[in-house]
Amino acid sequence: MPGCAGTGSPLSKLCPKLILEGTRLTGKTELAFALNEHPRLVGARRYRYHSPLVSGEWCGFTNTPWGRGLINFAPEETELALSTYATWATLFEQLRYYSWIVDRFHLSTRAWQLTHAGRDIDFGWLEDRLAPIGFRIVLCHRPPETFAAARETRLRVSGKPDQYDDLELFIREQALFDRLAQASSLPVLRLDVAALDLPAQCERVADWLEATGGLHADY
DSSP states (O other): OTTOOOOSSGGGSOOOEEEEEOOTTSOHHHHHHHHTTOHHHHOOOSSOOOOOEEETTOOOSSSSTTOOOSSSOOGGGHHHHHHHHHHHHHHHHHTOSSOEEEESOHHHHHHHHHHHHSOOOOOHHHHHHHGGGTEEEEEEEOOGGGHHHHHHHHHTTOSOGGGGSOHHHHHHHHHHHHHHHHHOSSOEEEEETTTSOHHHHHHHHHHHHHHHTOSSOOO
């Protein structure tokens, strides 16, 4: 099971904790699913089981498709959003000896709120809770000239293709993500998704986790 691989020393148990961030068309969700099944992160799979993969993009604040949620909440939903983040932090703390992969989280919230609402949300308190239990950020990015080809690939499967009309928006948002990641107190890996295919991306992340002590809990 995830987070249960290994025997003997407590350090043999795999329980990495990753937050995948970045603008759209950078392959975060595909990478999240691949990492959540990668033997270097969660151990060898011998059967299918429930492995935790969560997302800040779950639009659970409204009863409409592509509605509001943890990232794009309205001003009057700020207290609800921050309470939800606190709930996630509590769950992660209570289940700290498990693997957690999060597809977009607080940096996505900051980026959306800065861009669309002109306000910054202070998540210093959240990072102060995530850091002691080993959370790290993988910032997915791509060179600006590669967005057009990525859009053509995405349009084949997208249920809302008009969200990809303005590539300049993504390029600007990517620069914002860079600044937010640089200011984060959590360890950050900047991953060029255009330079590596998906298996190679997974290996790069696994190498980084191994080199920085992010595969096991030493707390």
